[in-house]
Amino acid sequence: MANGLLAYVGISGKGDYKPFCFNQALMTSDVDFSDDMFLITKETADAYLKTKASPPVATPEPIPGDPGKKPETPPQSPDGKKPAEPKKPEQLSFAAMAWTGEVPPQKWMKFYTAILSKFAAAKGLKLKVTVEVAPEGGISKQKVEETKASLRELGMNDDLSST
Numbered sequence: 001m002a003n004g005l006l007a008y009v010g011i012s013g014k015g016d017y018k019p020f021c022f023n024q025a026l027m028t029s030d031v032d033f034s035d036d037m038f039l040i041t042k043e044t045a046d047a048y049l050k051t052k053a054s055p056p057v058a059t060p061e062p063i064p065g066d067p068g069k070k071p072e073t074p075p076q077s078p079d080g081k082k083p084a085e086p087k088k089p090e091q092l093s094f095a096a097m098a099w100t101g102e103v104p105p106q107k108w109m110k111f112y113t114a115i116l117s118k119f120a121a122a123k124g125l126k127l128k129v130t131v132e133v134a135p136e137g138g139i140s141k142q143k144v145e146e147t148k149a150s151l152r153e154l155g156m157n158d159d160l161s162s163t
Helices: 042-053 105-114 141-153
Strands: 006-011 017-021 037-041
Touching (some): 006 042
């Protein structure tokens, strides 16, 4: 992805690419193998970026009674599709929302992609995580120290409790 030959994308409910990873490093742990995620070519990614960068051009309406003026056809985006109509403001259903539940490890990325990514850019998203690890035989002191170091590298509290 970082070399710009392919982009890793998902499709949002609005038809946009969410997430849209192109010309940036992508960790293998960030890749979700599912029906909702795709690889697209550089050409398709570039065309998508162009449609996002330049707003649709408004065409002037012909003056009624001007016989010499033919109505112009609306401009098209590089992929041949008509530009999207301006979006109407959404009706608000909730002032805020919360969810509590357990997400199995094989669905963590899909949970992020399908749920959290929609709110990640806006202010007001908080994610509280409780991690419980209880393998047979316990956890070595080395793994505990590695976990603490990783938490510190992420700028997070490294207090671990023993149960």
